[in-house]
Amino acid sequence: MERNVGGLDRIARGVLGIWLVAVAAAAYRNGKRSRAAITGIAGLGLLQNATTCFCGGNYLLGIDTTTDSGGDE
Incomplete structure (x- = not known):
């Protein structure tokens, strides 16, 4: 999986997930x-996105919020 979540998007997903x-x-x-089940699943999904830096929805829509810093990670 290629990263497609980064920067402010990643922070927002983490905060909203918590x-x-x-x-x-x-x-x-x-x-x-x-x-509780619905909000728990949504929160854990956002935390998973923030942790792995990958979002399936972003991938399907062709959205990439990472910035190229010039280094290989």
Whole structure:
């Protein structure tokens, strides 16, 4: 998989992912299991995108938010 998530996009996905996981935990504690499952899956998906620097949606749409720094990584 080639990287297609970087910079500010990666930070935003990480922050939003953490927030959604926290919302999922709160919903689970309040007995709203379906809401907890949906927000938990969304949050974990965003955290996976931020960690691996790859997003399948970006790939399908041809979006690349990485910047070429000139070095091979």
